Amino acid sequence: MGNEQDALNLVNEQVEYKWVGTRPIRPDGADKVTGRATFGADIDLPGMLTGVVIRSPHAHARIISIDTSAAAALPGVLGIVTGADLPELPNEIAAGGEAPINFRSVSENAIARRKALYDGHAVAAVAATSVEIAHEAAALIKVNYEVLPHVINVLDAMAEDAPVLHDDLITKGLEPAPTKASNIAGKVEFAMGDIEKGFAESDVIIERSYTTEAVHQGYIEPHAVVASVAADGMVNIWCSSQGQFMVREFCAKLLGMDIGRIRVTPAEIGGGFGGKTTVYLEPLAVVLAQKSGRPVRMVMTRGEVMRATGPTSGTHVHVKLGAKRDGTFVAGEMVLKYQAGAYPGSPAFLGGMTGFSCYELPNAKAVCWDVVSNRPKCAAYRAPGAPMASFGVESAIDELAQTLGMDPLELRLKNAAKEGTATIYGPKFLKIGYLETLLAAKAHPHWSAPLGPNQGRGIASGFWFNVGGPSSASVHVNEDGSVSVVTGNPDIGGSRASMAIMAAEVLGMDLSKVKPLIGDTGQIAYSFLTGGSRVTFATGMAVCDAAKDVVRQLRTRAAKMWKVTPEDVEWRDGSAFCTKVEEGKERAPLTLAAIAHGAARTGGPISGNVSINAAGAGPGFGTHICDVEVDPETGATRVIRYTAIQDVGRAIHPSYVEGQLQGGAVQGIGWALNEEYVYDANGRLQNTGFLDYRMPVASDLPMIDTVLVEVPNPGHPYGVRGVGEVPIVPPLAAVANAVSHAVGLRLTSLPISPPKLLAAIDGAKAAG
């Protein structure tokens, strides 16, 4: 009850805006539905070659030699690249999508050097005048491999006798440091309170292990790039990515070039979800373009996307949760073992930081292990690392509620984090809205709707930090009073609409007169990539600041036209009003168009340009309710009702925000029920297409209902919180909890595929 009262006491400013919170038609919509939008694979340059990649068929193999002579002799082949063409890099750490990245690993992942470390690892690439010749040439490249023993799964990879991928990989975070290489890249711990004392004081303890499989982001658009090199050596790249500045920086590092010698133009992007926060084809295309002197286009097949680009980690998570008999949480412990893929850098530490963060937990500990194995290097995927940890914790909470005979929602309400709650990673929360999501769930008709036979209901919550970081924006006033808003972030989730809305709101002008644009790396100052749910928050803040600067300039220009001071000018509803009263002088308001038209006479073009390093990203919380129906004869599970509730701070364009919640929920449902990588005994991926790698489609699911809770973030002019990450965190446990209630068995291993569930049901029957 105390927590509910605290929630009611939170101030939820209800400010009315003209554009913020409205649902205008998306600016990119018409081009996308009519096929006019230009994606990476649509770029076409005169004389362009086609590049294809030769990939390892082995999970783990030493590359003895690569003979390209026959391919090079084939008419129409104009360029070949192998690992020998890229510089050897030292270990150098930089900010990545989900965690710091090592450029040496990025380079070796883009094209193998001494060893191929997974099925699909690039070992060479060829550019030719046609796709047929390119494939013929690829078949002529002879790679001599020494096949080595491989290891796929995380627990196997941690075993003492596991085949070791990197003979120089010494586990970080252990003291004393090991003297022998292993597949364990690192260990990180987070702790608060006294965990032993906490468990000793607990009346009830739930302890289980949970597993999840590696899953792919499943973006519809495969990776695609066009690279061209000018006569002066200047490199131009057009590609689908989550950050043109990231592509520029990574290519410069990998190729030993100056950043200023590379210009990257972002194409439209057909989905990323974190998977396009690194480079794969881009450096290879540049080298092929340099060698051939012709533009080169490279487009992955779906099979290449699945075999060679980053999924998120498969995991083994052990959770121990202790509570008092009244449901008060006392202690929690997690041991997280995450697959990194072939190179270090799993999001295990983010699982450790997020798993318990929805709750007041005085004693907590998380031990996080980062483990390499013969799989493609993992990449970021919405709220990297959090869904797997949350699956364990939220399942344990559900089981605790069953054990205590409590309503699982009331148990969460009793222990919910709020302003001032300490996190396992250190800081205390500022203003957050987790309680509000639980109260909205409690009030939602879904929570109290009756269930039928073989049906079950699950609830789960999730947390993500959200981030800010460097962003730039330019707001240009055109001669006719229309406005261009230029930013440096590819639009993945509707950011153009949000940027236009915020600019129109600050300028007080008609939204239809605001055109949002995405600049290439030569047109706008640096912005960190589109990820971490940061763009509407951080880049949006830059847009607001740039628009405010434009308003300041407009007041100054109006003052000049009226021969008064800027302090005598007020800006409202898109026009300047003179507040100075002088007898005999009538000063009618000046519209933005009128000031823009006369700009040449009052000082020249009007433009606001802002670069910021945004802090103040408000954390996000969500709570999901899921109903399922299980067919006990087949083990098939059908989601029959789903409600996603989230504190979104302030929804700039609610339709896009609802779409983020729906998309995250659907991806999480796929993770929970169907998706997994299937390897054969030789470590070769068997399900490389969407027929075999089963993601949910519209006909599989009910309409995902959404509830936008708005607890404004005080760190943003309009109260924005990032929204894209949180909605994939709760579904894994929400679905698993629902299935567990439907069948009366606790399901701890994802995906809960029909064969696995049927085996569990039959096993329980056999056990009596």
Add this chain to the structure above:
Amino acid sequence: MATVILQTEFARRYTGGQTRLTVAATDYSALIETLEARFPGFEESLQGGMAVAIDGEIYQSPLLEKIGAESEVHFLPPIGGG
């Protein structure tokens, strides 16, 4: 005096196990200078890209951030996203 709170593992390696430190500093830069003087090697330990939380607000590049007399400072791994 601001309070710096470190994770146990980090403290074991860099501050002789001290998890709670008090530091007189008005900005992040001065705070790090003071900690480096007290625990040589501390600054280098942050080179991997540690983020910092000052009074609950997380900063990825905190060089110029102000530190209050009652501030609470935590170091944590840098956070990205998908």
